[in-house]
Amino acid sequence: MVSRRSPKRGRPLKDDAGGVQVRILDAAQQLFLAKGYRSSSIDEISELAPASKPTIYAHFPGKQALFAAVMSRTIDGLTDFHGFMLEGRTVEDKLTSLGTAIVDSVIDESLGVVRATIAEAQRFPELSRNFHDAARERSVRAVSRLLSEADRERARDPEAPIHTRRRQDTAQIFLDLILLPILLRSLHGERPAELRSELASFIKDRVGFFLSACEPDRPHRHKRARANRPSPS
Amino acid sequence: MVSRRSPKRGRPLKDDAGGVQVRILDAAQQLFLAKGYRSSSIDEISELAPASKPTIYAHFPGKQALFAAVMSRTIDGLTDFHGFMLEGRTVEDKLTSLGTAIVDSVIDESLGVVRATIAEAQRFPELSRNFHDAARERSVRAVSRLLSEADRERARDPEAPIHTRRRQDTAQIFLDLILLPILLRSLHGERPAELRSELASFIKDRVGFFLSACEPDRPHRHKRARANRPSPS
DNA sequence: CAATTATACTATACCGTATAGTTTCTTTAT
DNA sequence: ATAAAGAAACTATACGGTATAGTATAATTG
Numbered sequence: 001m002v003s004r005r006s007p008k009r010g011r012p013l014k015d016d017a018g019g020v021q022v023r024i025l026d027a028a029q030q031l032f033l034a035k036g037y038r039s040s041s042i043d044e045i046s047e048l049a050p051a052s053k054p055t056i057y058a059h060f061p062g063k064q065a066l067f068a069a070v071m072s073r074t075i076d077g078l079t080d081f082h083g084f085m086l087e088g089r090t091v092e093d094k095l096t097s098l099g100t101a102i103v104d105s106v107i108d109e110s111l112g113v114v115r116a117t118i119a120e121a122q123r124f125p126e127l128s129r130n131f132h133d134a135a136r137e138r139s140v141r142a143v144s145r146l147l148s149e150a151d152r153e154r155a156r157d158p159e160a161p162i163h164t165r166r167r168q169d170t171a172q173i174f175l176d177l178i179l180l181p182i183l184l185r186s187l188h189g190e191r192p193a194e195l196r197s198e199l200a201s202f203i204k205d206r207v208g209f210f211l212s213a214c215e216p217d218r219p220h221r222h223k224r225a226r227a228n229r230p231s232p233s
Numbered sequence: 234m235v236s237r238r239s240p241k242r243g244r245p246l247k248d249d250a251g252g253v254q255v256r257i258l259d260a261a262q263q264l265f266l267a268k269g270y271r272s273s274s275i276d277e278i279s280e281l282a283p284a285s286k287p288t289i290y291a292h293f294p295g296k297q298a299l300f301a302a303v304m305s306r307t308i309d310g311l312t313d314f315h316g317f318m319l320e321g322r323t324v325e326d327k328l329t330s331l332g333t334a335i336v337d338s339v340i341d342e343s344l345g346v347v348r349a350t351i352a353e354a355q356r357f358p359e360l361s362r363n364f365h366d367a368a369r370e371r372s373v374r375a376v377s378r379l380l381s382e383a384d385r386e387r388a389r390d391p392e393a394p395i396h397t398r399r400r401q402d403t404a405q406i407f408l409d410l411i412l413l414p415i416l417l418r419s420l421h422g423e424r425p426a427e428l429r430s431e432l433a434s435f436i437k438d439r440v441g442f443f444l445s446a447c448e449p450d451r452p453h454r455h456k457r458a459r460a461n462r463p464s465p466s
Numbered sequence: 467c468a469a470t471t472a473t474a475c476t477a478t479a480c481c482g483t484a485t486a487g488t489t490t491c492t493t494t495a496t
Numbered sequence: 497a498t499a500a501a502g503a504a505a506c507t508a509t510a511c512g513g514t515a516t517a518g519t520a521t522a523a524t525t526g
Binding site for chain 1: 348364402445
Binding site: 054 | 516524526
């Protein structure tokens with residue numbers, strides 16, 4: 001009984017771009033992110049790669065190391081929002097488009113990693129912490145830069161650099177207001193299709209709230225229209 | 234060779250308050266929440282309860298059912314913030330104490346359930362969804378009520394009921410601004426000790442931002458300090 | 467020679483069931 | 497009443513079957 005499925009054996013072809021290691025990482029990533037660490041077996045990875053088990057152990061000392069390698073690689077490949085551009089005329093439009101782009105990107109790319117790092121926070125504490133810290137820092141940096149840009153466009157105000165620190169806090173708030181709620185719902189299994197229907201109005205709402213706090217002179221859409229407000233006392 | 238460890242065997246005493254079932258659920262909860270579904274074995278649970286394996290299977294049809302039972306019970310036992318009171322003189326103080334209480338409560342009670350429901354969102358989709366939806370709804374309801382109260386105390390304004398819907402949105406924002414970031418950091422393994430040091434200033438900051446958006450006339454602490462603020466042009 | 471494959475193997479872990487024995491509560495017969 | 501019989505709930509232990517991490521061996525190919 002010879003090989004039954006694939007006649008491919010022995011040394012890999014010279015042009016096996018990337019090679020076995022990448023195939024192993026790809027397969028492992030797919031399974032780990034979909035089913036978690038404990039429920040993904042080396043045999044499955046071996047079959048999916050495809051790569052024989054000994055080969056896997058030749059490249060990685062064990063399952064844990066493979067998981068760690070997969071996660072680092074996945075994290076490195078995540079979008080960092082630095083390429084995003086601000087579209088729209090008003091500040092509100094700009095921020096809405098930014099929020100939408102961020103949410104979309106995270107929903108299609110990062111859900112698996114986030115779930116995996118949270119699920120395995122006990123088994124791989126350092127990995128989980130590092131991922132979260134790195135993701136936060138990178139996203140805050142990028143959003144912070146974009147917020148500065150929006151601000152600079154709106155009113156030429158060159159005294160900005162002083163508030164760099166504060167501006168990062170503001171960027172963090174922007175992300176927490178818009179991205180986190182959606183992220184949490186997605187992590188709990190809400191399907192993208194259901195989300196998308198509410199997304200636009202949700203983001204618009206949150207951007208409105210965000211601007212209410214940032215722009216003192218802005219009419220306050222959130223609580224109640226200014227006109228209706230009787231002097232409160 | 235008779236029983237070596239515990240002489241307790243056979244039919245349970247009539248006043249065996251709670252009984253084996255509770256012991257099983259307790260043990261299962263401890264393990265499931267700490268190590269996840271796949272990494273907790275029935276044998277371990279049996280040993281920890283303590284309860285023999287047949288007994289476990291007499292009470293629950295299988296591991297999945299046991300997990301589901303554990304999660305429902307855990308969810309039912311979660312604090313729903315309804316007993317919380319508003320302390321402090323100013324609105325700011327009231328909201329700060331509310332935020333602190335909520336964050337504290339979630340950090341020491343709910344982390345495990347949240348992690349588990351997220352981790353097993355693929356295996357138990359309904360459970361995960363239901364948990365998230367219920368938790369959201371309950372917390373929003375409670376916070377919403379407390380916000381109304383704070384508002385009513387501040388300015389006697391009995392026209393409130395009209396804005397019920399909006400007020401729930403506001404409560405949701407309050408939670409998203411204050412609870413979610415801390416929750417996410419905790420889920421990624423940040424130790425409570427590290428968090429506590431920043432907590433006070435973080436919550437104060439977020440409450441400030443929240444109020445900036447809600448109270449039009451409020452001085453905007455967020456953007457720049459009140460004292461430092463030169464008339465902004 | 468170097469990388470890889472197929473295959474078989476070891477050792478363990480785990481779910482779920484089966485068997486037999488123990489203790490306590492409840493019912494029934496006297 | 498009280499003793500015997502039975503039912504109920506549990507324990508300890510072992511077993512079947514499967515899955516899984518990791519290793520060993522020999523064959524194959526560039």
